[in-house]
Amino acid sequence: MDLGLSGKVAVVVASSRGLGRAAAEELAAEGARVVICARGAEALEETRAAITATGGEIVAVPVDTSNPDDLESLITVAETSFGPVDILVTNGGGPSPGTFDEVDDAAWDAAVAGTLSSVVRLCRRVLPGMREKGSGRIINITSIAVKQPVDGLILSNAVRAAVTGFARTLANEVASQGITVNNVMPGFTWTERVDELADKQAAFAEATRDEVIAGWKAAIPAARLGEPNELAALIAFLASSRAAYITGQSIPVDGGWIRSLV
Numbered sequence: 001m002d003l004g005l006s007g008k009v010a011v012v013v014a015s016s017r018g019l020g021r022a023a024a025e026e027l028a029a030e031g032a033r034v035v036i037c038a039r040g041a042e043a044l045e046e047t048r049a050a051i052t053a054t055g056g057e058i059v060a061v062p063v064d065t066s067n068p069d070d071l072e073s074l075i076t077v078a079e080t081s082f083g084p085v086d087i088l089v090t091n092g093g094g095p096s097p098g099t100f101d102e103v104d105d106a107a108w109d110a111a112v113a114g115t116l117s118s119v120v121r122l123c124r125r126v127l128p129g130m131r132e133k134g135s136g137r138i139i140n141i142t143s144i145a146v147k148q149p150v151d152g153l154i155l156s157n158a159v160r161a162a163v164t165g166f167a168r169t170l171a172n173e174v175a176s177q178g179i180t181v182n183n184v185m186p187g188f189t190w191t192e193r194v195d196e197l198a199d200k201q202a203a204f205a206e207a208t209r210d211e212v213i214a215g216w217k218a219a220i221p222a223a224r225l226g227e228p229n230e231l232a233a234l235i236a237f238l239a240s241s242r243a244a245y246i247t248g249q250s251i252p253v254d255g256g257w258i259r260s261l262v
Helices: 018-029 041-053 068-081 105-133 154-177 192-205 209-219 228-238
Strands: 009-012 033-038 057-062 087-091 136-141 179-186 250-253
Touching: 009 018, 009 068, 018 033, 018 041, 018 057, 018 087, 018 136, 018 228, 033 041, 033 068, 041 057, 057 068, 068 105, 087 105, 105 136, 105 154, 105 179, 136 154, 136 228, 154 179, 154 250, 179 228, 192 209, 228 250
Parallel strands: 009 033, 009 087, 033 057, 087 136, 136 179, 179 250
Antiparallel strands: none
16 A cells, blocks of 8 residues: 655654654655654664664654753754654653652653653644645554553653543644644554563562563453554554544553443
């Protein structure tokens, strides 16, 4: 299926590894010109080189998503390199795991800055260009935690829910301008983030890491963890013109883990 993404300008946040990298790889494979960013310069350069080797047009920008100046620079580099942004994929990377008693005010502030405020600022920055074109795609990587909270992730459960409320409201405001805003909710997916969570829950439950992962698999009808490219495939579709009538949605990619009817 040709998604019509050739030549589109995409910005993918926190994209040196995991879900963000998979999204960048998928969009580049579809012909989009992609700007990637992350804090770690070494991992970012490795990702840029790997995608470039496959023929993708990639620019890499070191960015701390909690820093407004870095976010401004990111979009400016994208516009200077390729033109106005057509596709924005936000991805906070996820606040640190922990229970209420384990996270302090500084952790809450960091979670809001990196996961919520960054989305608001990036959307504010790209929307004028999208409005001028009469089209645009904003896709936020959130989590199944916004639908069904995950134990030990109080920061993620709270702040990603705020992103969902923001995105759902923004979707209504910009739909008539040809701009869609959607969220994708990854379930337990093989990334470094899930490895970190498994170790945390193992320590909390006095269990082994393998036991924690086995418990997750038992709760998933598909009986396995997801792969990053499976989420990336949905992101690429939502970024395409074929998804022009899909907006304001939060779509799980979780192997059936969420059991609710809607």
